[in-house]
Amino acid sequence: MATPFLTLNHIAFHVTNGAALLQELVNKFQFHLFAMRVTETTRQFAVKKGSAVFLVNERPKLGVATAQQKARQEGRLGLIQECTDLSCIPFNHALPIVCPGLDLLYDVCTSCSVDTASNVSFEVEDVGSLYRRLYACGCQILIPPTEVKDDSGCVIYCVIKSIVGNIYHTFIDRSRYTGEFLPGFQVIDSPAMASGLAEITHFDHVTYACPQGSSSQVLKWYEKCFGFQRFQLHEEENAEDGYIISGDGVGLRLTAMQYWTCSKVALSLPLPRKQSDCRFVLAESLPGQGRNQVDTFLEQHGGAGIQHVALYTPDIIATVRTFCCTGVQFVTPPPAYYTETGKEEEIRAAGQDPQLLSQLGVLLDTDVSMKGEGRGCQGMVERRHLMQIFTKPIFSEETFFLELIQRQGASGFGEGNIRALWQAVQAFIDQKEREQSN
Numbered sequence: 420m421a422t423p424f425l426t427l428n429h430i431a432f433h434v435t436n437g438a439a440l441l442q443e444l445v446n447k448f449q450f451h452l453f454a455m456r457v458t459e460t461t462r463q464f465a466v467k468k469g470s471a472v473f474l475v476n477e478r479p480k481l482g483v484a485t486a487q488q489k490a491r492q493e494g495r496l497g498l499i500q501e502c503t504d505l506s507c508i509p510f511n512h513a514l515p516i517v518c519p520g521l522d523l524l525y526d527v528c529t530s531c532s533v534d535t536a537s538n539v540s541f542e543v544e545d546v547g548s549l550y551r552r553l554y555a556c557g558c559q560i561l562i563p564p565t566e567v568k569d570d571s572g573c574v575i576y577c578v579i580k581s582i583v584g585n586i587y588h589t590f591i592d593r594s595r596y597t598g599e600f601l602p603g604f605q606v607i608d609s610p611a612m613a614s615g616l617a618e619i620t621h622f623d624h625v626t627y628a629c630p631q632g633s634s635s636q637v638l639k640w641y642e643k644c645f646g647f648q649r650f651q652l653h654e655e656e657n658a659e660d661g662y663i664i665s666g667d668g669v670g671l672r673l674t675a676m677q678y679w680t681c682s683k684v685a686l687s688l689p690l691p692r693k694q695s696d697c698r699f700v701l702a703e704s705l706p707g708q709g710r711n712q713v714d715t716f717l718e719q720h721g722g723a724g725i726q727h728v729a730l731y732t733p734d735i736i737a738t739v740r741t742f743c744c745t746g747v748q749f750v751t752p753p754p755a756y757y758t759e760t761g762k763e764e765e766i767r768a769a770g771q772d773p774q775l776l777s778q779l780g781v782l783l784d785t786d787v788s789m790k791g792e793g794r795g796c797q798g799m800v801e802r803r804h805l806m807q808i809f810t811k812p813i814f815s816e817e818t819f820f821l822e823l824i825q826r827q828g829a830s831g832f833g834e835g836n837i838r839a840l841w842q843a844v845q846a847f848i849d850q851k852e853r854e855q856s857n
């Protein structure tokens with residue numbers, strides 16, 4: 420079976436209060452609200468920054484739907500006011516329309532009772548053939564290929580369930596659609612906020628929190644169904660075990676995978692294959708290491724799911740500075756991180772200011788490798804850098820958070836950063852638990 424070419428279209432949330440998450444993404448993370456769909460029972464908001472698009476799905480208000488349907492049948496109700504109060508949207512734009520149809524479009528309602536990021540949606544060339552492949556693989560199909568049209572054309576999409584927790588995937592062929600987002604959405608003509616000093620270009624990776632021992636099965640499923648391939652995060656990583664980081668309170672196994680995307684730059688034959696920009700990381704805790712953030716996620720989320728999404732920024736310093744002013748809260752790395760032997764020199768060698776990084780809580784790791792070795796010439800040391808920071812959880816539970824990442828040549832993850840990020844998240848969770856028990 421030919422490997423399907425995928426392009427990330429959007430990542431969708433399912434939340435109880437869509438307007439609150441919208442506010443957070445727009446006001447704090449400076450995403451731009453560009454399309455929305457409001458029905459009698461549900462609201463869907465699409466926001467973007469660079470090529471990173473989030474879709475905020477508000478859980479349908481089923482009680483309201485039933486009462487309203489009844490009222491309407493009895494001729495007691497015209498347009499429904501209750502669900503269309505969008506006064507919290509920080510833009511002046513035309514009053515929202517009430518679209519026909521009660522359900523969410525391009526998604527399904529997740530059974531998850533807490534707020535969650537649960538759908539990674541891809542653009543594909545041929546939904547029909549992908550659907551046949553997925554059907555043959557025994558995938559659970561939630562919405563078979565379905566056509567949706569509006570004045571700008573039509574798309575075909577299907578939705579399938581991943582084997583990981585509450586994660587779904589929507590596959591969309593939008594080759595016959597010229598609109599901004601997807602049919603059924605009202606495009607919002609609001610000026611994009613100047614991205615200014617907080618530029619995000621794309622999603623760098625999506626990390627799933629998985630139960631212990633499940634990563635290899637998940638990897639096999641994604642390989643079989645979508646042609647994903649293993650991606651090595653670290654040169655010392657073992658093919659069977661993944662990248663294991665343990666000791667000093669850390670007990671983490673990471674396994675990464677990537678999909679193939681068809682380069683849109685040159686569509687000449689042979690069909691160009693390009694590694695995806697966005698990778699998938701499977702994170703599981705190691706046995707016997709005590710309480711930890713992956714298991715906290717599984718407990719509070721009610722099972723496996725998307726633990727975090729990493730947003731790529733070409734200037735992490737400027738982005739973190741801006742986000743601190745807009746009210747984004749970041750976890751604090753262990754203070755010892757910046758005073759470790761050699762860290763200051765390492766940061767300086769990367770062209771960064773150690774004091775500034777420490778003030779902002781940005782982590783920097785270096786991947787050192789030999790270049791030109793074994794070819795008769797003298798090996799040269801090549802240093803590639805990686806800077807990262809994690810936000811505090813976005814919802815009220817210790818579940819989903821965002822990451823900012825800037826890569827300077829390094830394509831994997833460094834152990835120092837993973838340890839420090841783990842400890843930073845753990846310190847936050849432990850502190851919150853202490854506060855709650857007092």
Ligand SMILES: O=C(O)Cc1cc(O)ccc1O
Nearest residue numbers: 626700702712836837840841
């Ligand atoms: O960043 C990642 O995708 C992996 C990761 C997960 C986690 O729980 C803590 C640190 C870390 O680097």
Ligand SMILES: [Fe+2]
Nearest residue numbers: 624626729822
């Ligand atoms: Fe990450």
